[in-house]
Amino acid sequence: EAAVTQSPRNKVAVTGGKVTLSCNQTNNHNNMYWYRQDTGHGLRLIHYSYGAGSTEKGDIPDGYKASRPSQENFSLILELATPSQTSVYFCASGAPGPPLYFGAGTRLSVL
Amino acid sequence: AQSVTQPDARVTVSEGASLQLRCKYSYFGTPYLFWYVQYPRQGLQLLLKYYPGDPVVQGVNGFEAEFSKSNSSFHLRKASVHWSDWAVYFCAVSSSNTNKVVFGTGTRLQVLP
Numbered sequence: 001e002a003a004v005t006q007s008p009r010n011k012v013a014v015t016g017g018k019v020t021l022s023c024n025q026t027n028n029h030n031n032m033y034w035y036r037q038d039t040g041h042g043l044r045l046i047h048y049s050y051g052a053g054s055t056e057k058g059d060i061p062d063g064y065k066a067s068r069p070s071q072e073n074f075s076l077i078l079e080l081a082t083p084s085q086t087s088v089y090f091c092a093s094g095a096p097g098p099p100l101y102f103g104a105g106t107r108l109s110v111l
Numbered sequence: 112a113q114s115v116t117q118p119d120a121r122v123t124v125s126e127g128a129s130l131q132l133r134c135k136y137s138y139f140g141t142p143y144l145f146w147y148v149q150y151p152r153q154g155l156q157l158l159l160k161y162y163p164g165d166p167v168v169q170g171v172n173g174f175e176a177e178f179s180k181s182n183s184s185f186h187l188r189k190a191s192v193h194w195s196d197w198a199v200y201f202c203a204v205s206s207s208n209t210n211k212v213v214f215g216t217g218t219r220l221q222v223l224p
Binding site (some may be wrong): 004033040041058090092094 | 145153217
């Protein structure tokens with residue numbers, strides 16, 4: 001089964017600060033994804049990637065950037081964090097195509 | 112656009128009782144459908160998947176789901192619920208050649224002793 005590791009697991013940030021969430025996968029999947037999970041919304045796609053050097057906008061990309069420097073690593077960057085970005089963030093990888101394999105999540109609080 | 116509706120935000124059942132969690136999808140073409148489970152403070156884990164073929168698919172831990180094209184549904188079932196099934200369950204839809212998976216809002220399952 002795919003191994004997806006996220007760091008940090010918990011993060012407290014200040015409004016206006018920069019936040020970087022990291023994701024590493026070890027199963028050589030081409031596709032990687034960032035979702036956020038909020039009560040009443042389920043999982044919403046922020047950014048995804050087809051491979052090293054590529055990033056694509058998902059359904060809610062505003063306020064977020066992504067970086068895919070290698071096959072294994074995919075980062076989500078909040079340049080100017082806002083309280084509305086307080087959420088649980090999940091990284092996932094896929095072959096391409098379904099199913100997706102998820103990390104354990106990062107709980108971000110922006111104060 | 113593809114979408115998934117899980118009409119029940121919360122379902123409560125007694126241990127040993129049967130279970131059905133509902134999922135309705137909207138998709139143009141042939142959908143691939145999934146159920147994921149999320150235990151407290153963990154990521155989502157794949158429970159079962161439907162690729163075009165037999166409409167009834169078996170998953171882990173006694174779960175199964177049935178695909179219905181006429182009803183645009185993919186309901187999850189279990190004959191006898193265990194306390195360890197207490198979790199949030201997500202239904203999702205995709206296709207074989209897309210890189211996007213769309214999730215429902217989830218159903219929180221509570222199991223009473």
